[in-house]
Amino acid sequence: MTKVKIEKTGKTVLSIVKYVLPLTFYITWVLYFLYLLPSSVIFPSALVTLISTLYLFRNPLYTWLKKWPTLTSVVFLFTFFVTLWMYLKYLSFEVYAFDLGTFQQSLYTTVFSHRWFLDNPDMATFYGTHPEGYVSIWNILFSPFMLLLLPEYALFPSPVTLFFIQALAISSSSILLREVSTGWLGESKARVLSYLWFAYPFTYFSGFYDFHLESFIPFFTFLTLLSIQRGGRLFRASSLVVYLTIIKATPFLMIALLPWLYRKKLIGKNVVAYMFTSIFFAFFDVIMERIPYDGKLTHFYVLGVKVPLLSESYVFHYIPILLYHLAPQLGVTILSWFVGVLFLPLFSLSILPALVWMGGGLIT
Numbered sequence: 001m002t003k004v005k006i007e008k009t010g011k012t013v014l015s016i017v018k019y020v021l022p023l024t025f026y027i028t029w030v031l032y033f034l035y036l037l038p039s040s041v042i043f044p045s046a047l048v049t050l051i052s053t054l055y056l057f058r059n060p061l062y063t064w065l066k067k068w069p070t071l072t073s074v075v076f077l078f079t080f081f082v083t084l085w086m087y088l089k090y091l092s093f094e095v096y097a098f099d100l101g102t103f104q105q106s107l108y109t110t111v112f113s114h115r116w117f118l119d120n121p122d123m124a125t126f127y128g129t130h131p132e133g134y135v136s137i138w139n140i141l142f143s144p145f146m147l148l149l150l151p152e153y154a155l156f157p158s159p160v161t162l163f164f165i166q167a168l169a170i171s172s173s174s175i176l177l178r179e180v181s182t183g184w185l186g187e188s189k190a191r192v193l194s195y196l197w198f199a200y201p202f203t204y205f206s207g208f209y210d211f212h213l214e215s216f217i218p219f220f221t222f223l224t225l226l227s228i229q230r231g232g233r234l235f236r237a238s239s240l241v242v243y244l245t246i247i248k249a250t251p252f253l254m255i256a257l258l259p260w261l262y263r264k265k266l267i268g269k270n271v272v273a274y275m276f277t278s279i280f281f282a283f284f285d286v287i288m289e290r291i292p293y294d295g296k297l298t299h300f301y302v303l304g305v306k307v308p309l310l311s312e313s314y315v316f317h318y319i320p321i322l323l324y325h326l327a328p329q330l331g332v333t334i335l336s337w338f339v340g341v342l343f344l345p346l347f348s349l350s351i352l353p354a355l356v357w358m359g360g361g362l363i364t
Contacts, residue, residue: 029042071191079164171198221257248289255279
């Protein structure tokens with residue numbers, strides 16, 4: 001009996017350690033950020049976090065590699081090609097302060113310089129002389145998702161790291177797309193769809209445009225759909241939270257996706273929980289962008305501040321000018337989006353998130 005208890009206790013301890021080890025970097029980084037530990041702890045703790053995370057997800061990774069070796073090979077080939085291409089652009093001075101420079105600086109200063117996602121370029125373009133001392137990228141683009149990029153960047157603080165992560169997220173979305181669509185379309189159609197992911201030109205355009213958080217949206221969209229399709233409560237909750245924290249547009253994309261999910265009877269009564277969670281994160285983003293992230297977190301700029309959604313000058317001047325000057329290009333752009341897929345998505349409720357995204361992009 002004692003031996004059984006010891007074995008049970010050992011398994012419990014190992015299970016706890018398995019889920020705690022991936023947090024090693026964040027624990028040591030917080031202590032370093034508070035000047036309680038030296039900078040020498042950053043690299044080893046990031047290495048422990050990366051290795052333990054790969055070990056934690058070893059089963060699905062091995063399953064995909066064994067089940068779809070050809071698709072996995074295409075994923076690695078795409079990742080290598082896009083990373084190399086972007087690195088050559090970087091060496092040729094063909095990348096810009098927006099967006100690569102801002103993310104490069106914000107991640108570096110957060111990991112190594114005790115500053116919270118410092119963002120110098122936006123200080124001038126958005127705020128002029130900021131009264132609190134400096135601007136954080138979270139004042140422009142609140143994204144807790146960026147915290148997930150810190151361990152990888154701490155291991156190899158270089159633009160190559162960002163190029164690699166972005167390319168891997170874009171290409172591995174095809175695996176999740178195949179996994180999700182298999183349950184709805186069958187294996188044969190899902191296989192074709194996963195390879196069509198690499199035939200779509202905008203897949204490459206996303207990887208070739210410096211570095212931006214929008215590239216992670218497809219991956220976590222498919223991951224969230226997979227969690228809804230066959231995941232447990234922890235998987236569904238964690239994937240949803242990560243998805244909603246990528247950028248401030250993702251809560252609205254999730255809200256637009258809910259009618260299709262409800263019609264397909266994938267979430268049922270949970271549609272209310274998904275709706276209110278998305279609305280909460282949408283308002284939470286607005287509030288958090290008004291916090292001064294310079295270490296003086298003693299007050300908040302929320303109550304008593306007017307935040308007009310659309311000003312009169314915006315509605316009556318900017319939008320008509322935009323439509324007048326960009327109408328030809330706009331038509332070509334819309335055609336390029338849908339011609340490759342024969343306009344078929346327009347006949348499904350699942351197009352709603354894309355329409356929200358495209359509409360927001362055209363007027364901002």
